[in-house]
Amino acid sequence: MTILVTAASGQLGRLVVDALLARGVAPAELVATARDTAKLADASSRGVRTAELDYDRPETIAAALDGVDAVLLISGDAPGSRAQGHRNVIDAAKAAGVAKLVYTSVPQATTAEFVLAPDHKATEEAIAASGVPAVIARHNWYTENYGTAVARAAETGVIAGSAGDGLVASATRADLAAGLAALLTEDGHLGEVYDFTGDQAWSFEELAAAASEITGREVVYTPLTADEHVAALESAGLDAGTAGFVAGIDDGIRRGVLAGASDTLARLIGRPTTSLVDGLRAAV
Template identity: 75%
Template sequence: MTILITAASGQLGRLVVDALLARGAAPTDIVATARDTSKLEQFAARGIRTAELDYARPETIAPALDGVDTVLLISASVPGGRVALHQNVIDAAKAAGVEKLVYTSAPRATTTSLVLAPDHKATEEAIAASGVPAVIVRNNWYTENYAADVARAASTGVIASSVGDGRVASATRADLAEGAAVVLLEDGHLGEVYEFGGDVAWNFDDLASAAGDVLGREVVFTRLTTEEQVAALQSAGLDADTAGFVTAINTGIREGDLAETDGTLSRLLGRPTTTLVDGLRAVTAVQDDAAA
């Protein structure tokens, strides 16, 4: 079995490759791809085949898929422009006779009101229409998304947001990457739609408490209205559209769009997911190392 990872130079893709190797995949059975092949040198040094694959350039996709059985399609990073890019990969996978296509989607993509969901819903529909055997893994928020909040709290002692009492079943990138590796390596899973998230759905009082444990100081959560958060974001330098996008996500959190957790990820991993405090501690340690 040959497994191709798209966007392997990205933060999630790199961890998926690591997880595949840790779970026994041979380097020669992995193809790491990216738009910029110079960012793949770390994989080549480990005996992993590398190839150019640019979602926006279909002529790069077919050659990369030569001899590949299984593909992880990591969603593109530009909201609103993903679907056509994903379609290029889906079409190439169908033409290549790929036996398993795994796609990293968004939580409850077909039913949620989350502002990020429409691209993912459309991609899931395109995969189904293609007939390519597939598995959908709907990744909840990365715990690492809150690294900046913890960093600010180190000096302010405050985490402020318009999420209200909303909960987030976040997981670390490493846990989500390992979940993808399990699905890629194991027989079966075809036709499944997995909601991947942490074992615990936490609220922002819990986030403040976890940040306090990591920082060794008191941290409190301050509830903002949507209007107050928009104003705060704009005063920090964000334009109106970006501030509106951020607060739309927070509205989704407040309404429960990221609160689902059913234990699927930990079941596939064979262990509990990383706790919020341990996930924040790890990312804070990385930041400290980078600053040293």
């Protein structure tokens, strides 16, 4: 069976290639793809076949999928404008007769009012309409996303945000990659929608406590209103649109979009997921 990984030059995609090799997939049975194949030198050096695949250039997708049995479609990195690129991959997978498509979505993609949801909702709907055999892995937030906040807290003693009492069931990229490798290599799973989360959801007070343990100084969580959060982000140099987007993520967290912890990922990888403290310590 030949497995293709899209966006294999990215932080998650590289780890998926590592996880597939660790599960015993032969390098010759892997295809690592990216817009720029020069960024795939590490995979190539291990005998993994590489190919150009640009979500916005369908001709590259069709060529890369020739002879491929399973595809991991890692969501694009431009929120708000990535659905068409995803549809291009789905259409090519259907035309190539791909037997399994795995897609990285977000929690409550089809039901939640969440700033990240629209692209994923459109993609999940396109997958369903295509008839391509598929598995949806709805990824919670990356634990590593808070590495910068912890590093900053080492200087300021503060983690600020507008998530209120919201919880986050984050997981590390490595754990998520291991789960995706399981979906790609194991029989079954077709038609399933899985929540990929850490074993336990945490609050921002717990994030501050983890930062205290890692940095060796007292760190407190300072809750902000949405307007205060946007103003703080703009004063830090973000443009208004980006500041509103970041605050919108905290709004979704406050409303519980990322709160649901599941044991699905732990069961797939055969061990507990990495704790918040350990994941952040590695990221920092």
